[in-house]
Amino acid sequence: MNFSKEFSIASKLNIGPEHPPIVVAEIGLNHNNDEEIGKKTIAAARKAGAQAVKFQSYVTEEFIDIHNPEAKILVDIFKKYELSETMHKKFQKTAEEEGLIFFSTPLCISSLNLLINLQVPVIKIASGDVTNKTLLSETAKSKLPVILSSGAADFFELSRAISFLEKEGTDKLCLLHCVSIYPTPPEKANLKVVETFKNLYTFPIGFSDHTAGSIAASVAVSLGACMIEKHFTLDKNLNGPDHVISANPEELKSVCENAFISWKMKGNGGKKPWPEEINGRFFGRRSLYADLKGNPIALRPDLTQKDTKYLDSWETEKTTFLNPRPGKPFHV
Known part of the structure; x- marks a missing residue:
């Protein structure tokens, strides 16, 4: 038409x-x-x-x-x-x-x-x-x-x-x-x-x-x-x-x-996080922490994170090069 x-x-x-x-x-x-x-x-x-x-x-x-x-x-x-x-x-x-x-x-x-x-x-x-x-x-x-x-x-x-x-x-x-x-x-x-x-x-x-x-x-x-x-x-x-x-x-x-x-x-139908959502990820999502043996475990939000760079449980292979103390998060 x-x-x-x-x-x-x-x-x-x-x-x-x-x-x-x-x-x-x-x-x-x-x-x-x-x-x-x-x-x-x-x-x-x-x-x-x-x-x-x-x-x-x-x-x-x-x-x-x-x-x-x-x-x-x-x-x-x-x-x-x-x-x-x-x-x-x-x-x-x-x-x-x-x-x-x-x-x-x-x-x-x-x-x-x-x-x-x-x-x-x-x-x-x-x-x-x-x-x-x-x-x-x-x-x-x-x-x-x-x-x-x-x-x-x-x-x-x-x-x-x-x-x-x-x-x-x-x-x-x-x-x-x-x-x-x-x-x-x-x-x-x-x-x-x-x-x-x-x-x-x-x-x-x-x-x-x-x-x-x-x-x-x-x-x-x-x-x-x-x-x-x-x-x-x-x-x-x-x-x-x-x-x-x-x-x-x-x-x-x-x-x-x-x-x-x-x-x-x-909205526009596109599924893309708003900036306000991204900035709040550190609290809503579980970060990778080191257990007592230094192995990664998704445990709790990383409240020490100051930016939007974080590791989630899909990225455990990256923790091989990071050596946090037990109970501390793996920072990028």
């Missing part, structure tokens, strides 16, 4: 295994179509440590059959939270003032075109649109980086979507492991999928986290996730469909901090 192994968003955020994980605060519908709530939520995301905020963009009539009586509940909900172009611009401006990347998930072609006109630096494809060939095609034509979520999808559907995006011209892709259960119980998080994706693909892998708390995000980073997306709300008690399952500011702060710590803890 010709996807980039790493890439940047707006020349600001680098996504890839060699860079710290990106945390995206998924505000989604949690703005309540209220300018003040939306702006406060963006500011809270920045304060918690997120690097980007994401919304959902749509025209209700374009992705739901409003003439179907059985869809009335959905129509009413989505219509209530449908963002106007003006509100998009206000939230985008606020995010930029806070130093955050602003982007969104388009659920229809009109909203995709709106986001392109707003010059967002990346497009997120929702799990539900992995099978939406038209939206995938139009997104690829934008030549923008794509974040693809994978909830409820199998390998065939994902492979088909990924290959199609590549064929249509997308060269920057981040694939998110996702479980579309809200909230996701620990036993169904299936975080080893992050590792599976990482072994299958060379492009960046992330995790759209629908579990409670910050443990899953930290584990995902340790397995190779370069991006964490977490639903975020200013207050879980606000009215709306997603607030109760979203992280509040304190919880998002924990996600951000622990994700970064997990990334630092991964």
Whole structure:
């Protein structure tokens, strides 16, 4: 595949295994179509440590059959939270003032075109649109980086979507492991999928986290996730469909901090002692001492050693040329 192994968003955020994980605060519908709530939520995301905020963009009539009586509940909900172009611009401006990347998930072609006109630096494809060939095609034509979520999808559907995006011209892709259960119980998080994706693909892998708390995000980073997306709300008690399952500011702060710590803890995979370890060897390892007959015996740490040169029990042949007193260590 010709996807980039790493890439940047707006020349600001680098996504890839060699860079710290990106945390995206998924505000989604949690703005309540209220300018003040939306702006406060963006500011809270920045304060918690997120690097980007994401919304959902749509025209209700374009992705739901409003003439179907059985869809009335959905129509009413989505219509209530449908963002106007003006509100998009206000939230985008606020995010930029806070130093955050602003982007969104388009659920229809009109909203995709709106986001392109707003010059967002990346497009997120929702799990539900992995099978939406038209939206995938139009997104690829934008030549923008794509974040693809994978909830409820199998390998065939994902492979088909990924290959199609590549064929249509997308060269920057981040694939998110996702479980579309809200909230996701620990036993169904299936975080080893992050590792599976990482072994299958060379492009960046992330995790759209629908579990409670910050443990899953930290584990995902340790397995190779370069991006964490977490639903975020200013207050879980606000009215709306997603607030109760979203992280509040304190919880998002924990996600951000622990994700970064997990990334630092991964190391480079090479087994080589740190200088601090080497300097402590004289105490932790047994040195060669002379027994009563002058023969070498590994007995105890050599506390008289002033440097890192020592003899261990694999090097008894070297003691032939060293003649310590009984009970004394063989110094190099």
